[in-house]
Structure formats: C-alpha cells, structure tokens
Amino acid sequence: MSQICPHCAYIRKSSDQAPDWQCPSCSRAYAKSGRESAPASFRQLPASGESRRGAGRWLMLLLVSVLLLWFGRPYWQAKTAPMAISAEASQPEVILYATEWCGYCKMTRAFFQANGIRYTERDIEQSSSALSEHRKLGGNGVPLIVVGEELINGYNEAALRQLLKPWLKG
Known part of the structure; x- marks a missing residue:
C-alpha cells in the first residue's frame, strides 16, 4: 500500500527507511491510515485562538479578584477602625x-x-x-x-x- 504525503505529495516507496508516520522526503509527521491525527508526540501546537482561551480564563479570574477586592474594601476596612480617643485625653478647645x-x-x-x-x-x-x-x-x-x-x-x-x-x- 502506497502513501502520499499531504505536505509535499511524495509517494512513499516500500524501500524507504523512515517510520510509517513520517514522510521520507520532507520529514513531516502525518497521520497513519485509519487514524485521524498524528501521534501525540508529533501533534502541532494549537492555533492561536485556542491558546488565548486559557489566557482569557486567567484574565477573567484576575478581573474578578480585583473587583472583589475593590468592592469588598469597605467591609474589611470597617473592621480595622482607627484607635478610639481615650476619654482621659484632653478635650480640644x-x-x-x-x-x-x-x-x-x-x-x-x-x-x-x-x-x-x-x-x-x-x-x-x-x-x-x-x-x-x-x-x-x-x-x-x-x-x-x-x-x-x-x-x-x-x-x-x-x-x-x-x-x-x-x-x-x-
């Protein structure tokens, strides 16, 4: 059975020494017959839109944290009230x-x-x-x-x- 490289259109010969999942001409990995994708170690990096999704989650988490700190400020500042003036201190004029x-x-x-x-x-x-x-x-x-x-x-x-x-x- 002959395989054709989807990248360079090289027709694989039975005498080629490259592994079944790699093109002998351009050395790119391609999917074996019957599989939908290349082995996990040779998969390409995700597209730029997919990699931003993880960063978007972190940005959303950061935004929520900042908002909680900003709007929660009156609650935690109220607990740390300034020291009360003692009655023994002299009265202002x-x-x-x-x-x-x-x-x-x-x-x-x-x-x-x-x-x-x-x-x-x-x-x-x-x-x-x-x-x-x-x-x-x-x-x-x-x-x-x-x-x-x-x-x-x-x-x-x-x-x-x-x-x-x-x-x-x-």
Whole structure:
C-alpha cells in the first residue's frame, strides 16, 4: 500500500527507511491510515485562538479578584477602625461665638452644660475682637462653634456629638 504525503505529495516507496508516520522526503509527521491525527508526540501546537482561551480564563479570574477586592474594601476596612480617643485625653478647645438673644446659642450652651463640655464663649455684640475673629472664620450667623480645627455653622447637635463623642458625659 502506497502513501502520499499531504505536505509535499511524495509517494512513499516500500524501500524507504523512515517510520510509517513520517514522510521520507520532507520529514513531516502525518497521520497513519485509519487514524485521524498524528501521534501525540508529533501533534502541532494549537492555533492561536485556542491558546488565548486559557489566557482569557486567567484574565477573567484576575478581573474578578480585583473587583472583589475593590468592592469588598469597605467591609474589611470597617473592621480595622482607627484607635478610639481615650476619654482621659484632653478635650480640644471649644469656642462658641454667640449673642445674648439667640435661641440656638442658648441651645448650644445648654448642650455643653448637660454634657460637661468645657468651652469659651465670645459674644460678638459685646466685643469687637470677637466680631473680627467671627468674620475671619467666615461666620455669617450665630452660633459659630470651633472645636479644635473644625468649624460648625449654626446649632448642629449631630456634628457636635460626633466631634466631642469621647468627652460627652450624657
């Protein structure tokens, strides 16, 4: 039985010394009769589209991992909250720019007294230096409250509680 090489069209002779699966002329491996492909050791590499499929899986895995890290960040960062300020630490300086007649200023004073917060009050109608400080801070009304480096315009109990949380008694 004669075989014809599919690559170079060489017709195999019975006297050829090459193995049955290899062309004696071009030395390429070809399929034996009755088999659909060459032996496993002589198979060609997969086409470029097939080799990318494996890389695509790795890229997809990498993308999913990055997304999990990005969107999971708030959950693992919430567990590593910053150290709480101890109540023994000194309270930041609290300055209240107010007037005598203001109802919100009165509520702010009552909040500070009820929670044991030390503060300094500066009446902007009684003192010109207090009025100039109030204006430098950008105050456009009363009360204007300075807690350390933070500035609160108007009476805002939630903001006061957040800033003064470690020092509140009530």
